[in-house]
Amino acid sequence: MVQYTQAHxxxxxxxxxxxxxxxxxxxxxxxxxxxTDLAAKFDMTLTGMKKHVGILExxxxxxxxxxxxxxxxxxxLCRLEEEAAWIERYHQLWAARFDELDKVIEQMKRxxxxxxxxxxx
Amino acid sequence: xxxxxxxxxxxxxxxxTVERKSERELVTTRTFNGPARxxxxxxxxxxxxxxxxxxxxxxxxxxxxxxxxxxGGKYRLEFEGDxxxxxxxxxxxxxxxxxxxxxxxxxDGGPVTTVTFEEKSGRTLLVLSELYPSKEALDAAGTxxxxxxxxxxxxxxELLVALGASVGRS
Numbered sequence: 001m002v003q004y005t006q007a008h009x010x011x012x013x014x015x016x017x018x019x020x021x022x023x024x025x026x027x028x029x030x031x032x033x034x035x036t037d038l039a040a041k042f043d044m045t046l047t048g049m050k051k052h053v054g055i056l057e058x059x060x061x062x063x064x065x066x067x068x069x070x071x072x073x074x075x076x077l078c079r080l081e082e083e084a085a086w087i088e089r090y091h092q093l094w095a096a097r098f099d100e101l102d103k104v105i106e107q108m109k110r111x112x113x114x115x116x117x118x119x120x121x
Numbered sequence: 122x123x124x125x126x127x128x129x130x131x132x133x134x135x136x137x138t139v140e141r142k143s144e145r146e147l148v149t150t151r152t153f154n155g156p157a158r159x160x161x162x163x164x165x166x167x168x169x170x171x172x173x174x175x176x177x178x179x180x181x182x183x184x185x186x187x188x189x190x191x192x193g194g195k196y197r198l199e200f201e202g203d204x205x206x207x208x209x210x211x212x213x214x215x216x217x218x219x220x221x222x223x224x225x226x227x228x229d230g231g232p233v234t235t236v237t238f239e240e241k242s243g244r245t246l247l248v249l250s251e252l253y254p255s256k257e258a259l260d261a262a263g264t265x266x267x268x269x270x271x272x273x274x275x276x277x278x279e280l281l282v283a284l285g286a287s288v289g290r291s
Contacts, residue, residue, distance in 0.1 A: 014180060086263045087139055090147070093179060094249070095137040098151045100173035102134065104163050105155040112159070 015059035020044070021052050025061060025075065032074040035064075060085060144256035147232075149249040157240035160247060161217035164236065165190045175200070190214055196222065224251075230258040 015021055020042055027033060027041060039049035053073055056062035064073045135152045142148045153160050163169045167186045175181035175198075182201040189195050190211060197208040206226060213221035218238050224231035232251040239246045253259040 011180070087141065087147075091137060091139040091149075093176075094139065094149050094151070096176040096178050097173055098137050098153075099134060099178075100176050101160075101163060102153065104169055104173050105153055105159055108159050108163065108169075109155055 011059040012061060015055050015061055018052070021056055024052060024056065028062060028073055028075045032072050034070045034072055036070070038073065142250070145253045145259055147251045147259065151247050153245045153247060155245060156243055157238040157245045158217040160245045161238050164220060174198070230254065230261060
């Protein structure tokens with residue numbers, strides 16, 4: 001689980017490395033806001049703001065909820081989502097590891113094949 | 122023909138599943154396109170293990186990786202850029218089908234990790250189980266993560282105050 005925390009911190013710090021995203025967090029610390037509100041406040045396109053909010057959401061810094069046609073953003077995760085979110089990040093970490101492991105295995109297989117060919121000669 | 126070439130270039134990724142199997146156990150599964158002895162080797166040779174266990178896509182990087190892979194042998198993994206380390210003891214080493222070790226960095230509440238490698242027609246099903254000493258320990262690992270989140274928000278508050286102050290000053 002410590003691994004989870006490590007990965008999570010990295011995602012969080014990446015999310016915090018941007019001045020707009022820090023501004024969004026500061027704004028949401030004062031009051032919840034819709035993506036449209038945030039886009040207007042930061043003089044940005046809706047698409048651009050959606051991207052920033054998506055990164056903050058992935059890092060677990062912001063949670064969003066769609067009511068009707070409006071997506072409202074607030075700070076943090078709601079309690080109910082905490083376990084699901086934790087397992088989801090644990091899942092992401094292992095999926096990322098296993099994708100890398102695939103590459104290592106492919107390389108080992110190729111090497112074994114090549115070595116086998118050499119031996120037969 | 123084109124489709125075949127495409128699939129050779131980028132083989133389909135197999136699916137990773139995670140399930141809370143019981144109050145004390147978290148189980149992860151994944152199939153690999155290779156025989157068990159190769160997959161097992163990638164878990165037990167430090168020079169191979171360090172290439173995948175700290176994925177760059179997650180912003181991770183290992184500074185050192187020591188593994189004495191035999192029953193009673195120790196392992197120690199240290200991350201780049203901070204003082205955090207993972208360490209424990211191997212409990213079972215049965216090539217190429219089974220590995221188990223303790224996770225001791227979190228004290229008594231740490232899980233025992235068991236990995237099994239089951240080969241079927243050249244492919245390997247890997248099952249990774251993390252069994253905690255109690256429901257409370259597994260819950261704590263989860264809420265520990267949530268607490269870390271809480272702590273992070275506090276740090277974030279401080280950071281925002283500091284940033285605000287520096288903007289104010291300039």
